[in-house]
Amino acid sequence: MTPREQQRLDDLRTLEEQPQHCFFTYLTLILLPLGAYLYFVFGFFGIIPVKVGLHSVILIGIIFLVSLVFARHNATFGVCYFKRYMREFRNELQEYIHQNMLCIGKNAKSNASFENFISLYSKRIRNENYASIAASIFPTMGILGTFISIALTLPDFSSQTAGALEKEITLLLNGVGTAFYVSIYGILLSLWWIFFEKKGLNRFEKEVEQLKEETVLLFWTKEEIEQAYLKENLEYFEKIGHMFEKLTAHDFFERLGKNIEEKFTLFDEMLKLEATAVKMGASHFKDTMNILATAQEKQDDLVRIHQKISEQLHVFNENTASLHTKIHEDQIHVYEATKELKESLGQPYPSASEDISALKESLRLMDAQTEEIIQKMDALK
Numbered sequence: 004m005t006p007r008e009q010q011r012l013d014d015l016r017t018l019e020e021q022p023q024h025c026f027f028t029y030l031t032l033i034l035l036p037l038g039a040y041l042y043f044v045f046g047f048f049g050i051i052p053v054k055v056g057l058h059s060v061i062l063i064g065i066i067f068l069v070s071l072v073f074a075r076h077n078a079t080f081g082v083c084y085f086k087r088y089m090r091e092f093r094n095e096l097q098e099y100i101h102q103n104m105l106c107i108g109k110n111a112k113s114n115a116s117f118e119n120f121i122s123l124y125s126k127r128i129r130n131e132n133y134a135s136i137a138a139s140i141f142p143t144m145g146i147l148g149t150f151i152s153i154a155l156t157l158p159d160f161s162s163q164t165a166g167a168l169e170k171e172i173t174l175l176l177n178g179v180g181t182a183f184y185v186s187i188y189g190i191l192l193s194l195w196w197i198f199f200e201k202k203g204l205n206r207f208e209k210e211v212e213q214l215k216e217e218t219v220l221l222f223w224t225k226e227e228i229e230q231a232y233l234k235e236n237l238e239y240f241e242k243i244g245h246m247f248e249k250l251t252a253h254d255f256f257e258r259l260g261k262n263i264e265e266k267f268t269l270f271d272e273m274l275k276l277e278a279t280a281v282k283m284g285a286s287h288f289k290d291t292m293n294i295l296a297t298a299q300e301k302q303d304d305l306v307r308i309h310q311k312i313s314e315q316l317h318v319f320n321e322n323t324a325s326l327h328t329k330i331h332e333d334q335i336h337v338y339e340a341t342k343e344l345k346e347s348l349g350q351p352y353p354s355a356s357e358d359i360s361a362l363k364e365s366l367r368l369m370d371a372q373t374e375e376i377i378q379k380m381d382a383l384k
Contacts, residue, residue, distance in 0.1 A: 025083040032074040035195050039188055040067045056181040058155045062148035063188045066141065070192050073140075076133040077196065078203025084128050085210065096120060096214075100221050112223045121211050137196045145189015152182030320373055 040063055046053030047060045074080065085092065103115035 025080060025087055028080055028083040029074060032077055032080060032199055033071060036067050036070045036074075036192055039191055040064065043184060043188070054181060055184055056152065056156065058152050059148075059181045059184050062152060062185045066144050066148065066185070066189055066192065069144065070141070070196075073133055073137045073196070076129040076137070077199050078129075078134070078201075078207060079199045080203070081125070081129045082203045082206045082210065085125075085207065092124065095124065096218070100218075105223060113221055114223050117215055117218065117222050125207075134200070138193050138200070141189045141192035141196065142186070143189070145186040145192075148185030148189065149182045152185055156182065316373070316376060323369060323373065 042051070043053070043055045043060055043063050045051045046055040047057065099115060099120050100113040103113045104111055105114035
């Protein structure tokens, strides 16, 4: 964004709200409908010399109430509302510009349309549907009120005498005369609406045009976008032209050939190094496999030796157990024989518990040593 465009955006931020009192604008709008309605009300009460029927006053009052609702959607009131809330409009416009920012080259502007933003924002100020039918609804209601008033004052014409019939005709004409006041009031409000509507639209267009001139540098126009893209394309094509000039130069192809030759030489060296590395890796792998095979064979031999030792130890244990049993039996036999011998000689035989305990301790030590040998063989395996 150029400094000038940034300055415009800063000016947009510093816009101040203009003090507007929309209540007085609303009073101005309803002043004519209110004055006309009071005129007919005063005529009904005889304050002014205008004869108005009660039904006409009621129907005119209904049209007046409708005008109070529609006055809120008149363009004159909309302009007042727009100027009063200028700060909100400024903030939304600033956000709208940033959301649709488009950078072309060194310039950054909004790619959206200012008119679209104004159109969307104006629909929030007033109801466009009400504004579009207001100019026609007032005379339509006036004509409808006239027919209703005539229908209410229409006599039945059942009189038999000429005087009574003449009186009924007079009542009919008087009712028709007052009934047309409703149509007059409706047409008057239609003219009132059109006048203030056109006046408000003219003021709104001037306000919008002024804002558009103040923010014109913040929005891309169709012509600016086309020119910017054309300029970018020309610069791009110019760069491509310089590139082709460099490509078509003789020294370029010479340098390109040398670079390609150097790359292929380097690639060939890399292939040779890779082949050498593969061979060395295969040789190391073969040696490793041989070592693992030898280790496996030795491990198998150790397993077989361990099995043999385990079998021998098992046999040794069985023999030891048998020997232990046999020694115990022999000890008992010796004890009994000695006891018999002592009895025959008449001498008491001392207890052999000490000898038996010593023999049991010897056997226990033998079992412990055997178990220790077995554990060492398991650890070796």
